[in-house]
Amino acid sequence: MKIGIIGAGNIGGNLTRRLTALGHDVSVANSRGPATLTALAEETGATPVPVEEAARGAELVVVTVPLKAVPGLPSGLFDEAADGAVVVDTGNYYPRQRDGKIAGIEDEGLTESRWTARQLGHTVVKAFNGTYAQDLLDRHRPAGAPDRIALPVAADDASAKQVVRDLIDELGFDTVDAGSLDDSWRQQPGTPVYGLQEGVDAVTKALAEAPRERSADFRA
Numbered sequence: 001m002k003i004g005i006i007g008a009g010n011i012g013g014n015l016t017r018r019l020t021a022l023g024h025d026v027s028v029a030n031s032r033g034p035a036t037l038t039a040l041a042e043e044t045g046a047t048p049v050p051v052e053e054a055a056r057g058a059e060l061v062v063v064t065v066p067l068k069a070v071p072g073l074p075s076g077l078f079d080e081a082a083d084g085a086v087v088v089d090t091g092n093y094y095p096r097q098r099d100g101k102i103a104g105i106e107d108e109g110l111t112e113s114r115w116t117a118r119q120l121g122h123t124v125v126k127a128f129n130g131t132y133a134q135d136l137l138d139r140h141r142p143a144g145a146p147d148r149i150a151l152p153v154a155a156d157d158a159s160a161k162q163v164v165r166d167l168i169d170e171l172g173f174d175t176v177d178a179g180s181l182d183d184s185w186r187q188q189p190g191t192p193v194y195g196l197q198e199g200v201d202a203v204t205k206a207l208a209e210a211p212r213e214r215s216a217d218f219r220a
């Protein structure tokens with residue numbers, strides 16, 4: 001697949017590593033420009049690009065920047081993406097440590113990914129948000145392995161969700177359907193599934209046990 005990755009930090013960098021290793025054609029962007037991504041490009045074979053070009057021709061785009069940076073991403077980001085391009089959101093809201101208060105999430109009660117989709121002007125598939133970046137490199141397993149871990153995936157668009165679930169399977173993880181973007185509070189920071197390194201049954205149970213109320217640690 002032709003894949004654009006916006007953000008080359010912990011998650012974006014490791015997704016670049018794994019997706020290129022699987023043979024995907026990856027373009028990657030950060031905030032400082034392609035000249036700062038030569039080491040990652042040399043290591044992986046990914047193409048470093050300005051953020052404005054990251055989605056060009058892409059069938060799948062991963063947005064993996066701090067939430068506070070989402071409103072500042074260029075407008076028309078997906079205008080040149082392939083028809084029906086799937087956008088993946090890995091983001092988490094950390095009001096105290098990083099993002100400051102985001103009123104749409106705290107006052108309007110939007111889920112983090114619903115807020116992000118509105119900011120981007122494009123629906124998203126919520127995935128990888130509770131996955132340790134290092135696990136992308138260390139915890140992938142073949143299908144059927146007894147210690148294969150599962151990741152929850154939430155989206156409104158069923159076909160986009162399936163594309164992402166198939167890609168995650170290729171990356172070496174099981175998935176659990178976590179419902180729509182409005183259901184995705186079940187996998188946000190502070191929930192039982194967040195950071196859980198377990199298989200399908202435990203992930204399904206943890207999603208079911210999530211409290212609706214945002215925990216105090218994750219309020220501004």
Ligand SMILES: NC(=O)c1ccc[n+]([C@@H]2O[C@H](COP(=O)([O-])OP(=O)(O)OC[C@H]3O[C@@H](n4cnc5c(N)ncnc54)[C@H](OP(=O)(O)O)[C@@H]3O)[C@@H](O)[C@H]2O)c1
Nearest residue numbers: 007008009010011030031032064065069090091092129133
């Ligand atoms: N770390 C984890 O294990 C983990 C796990 C799951 C989910 N997440 C979530 O995934 C998101 C990314 O996390 P991370 O840990 O990968 O972050 P990170 O290591 O801080 O990296 C963020 C990346 O985003 C880039 N960026 C920031 N503003 C940008 C902009 N305006 N345009 C283009 N690129 C921009 C940064 O570019 P520069 O390098 O040029 O500054 C950097 O490459 C966060 O919402 C986080 O909560 C993280």
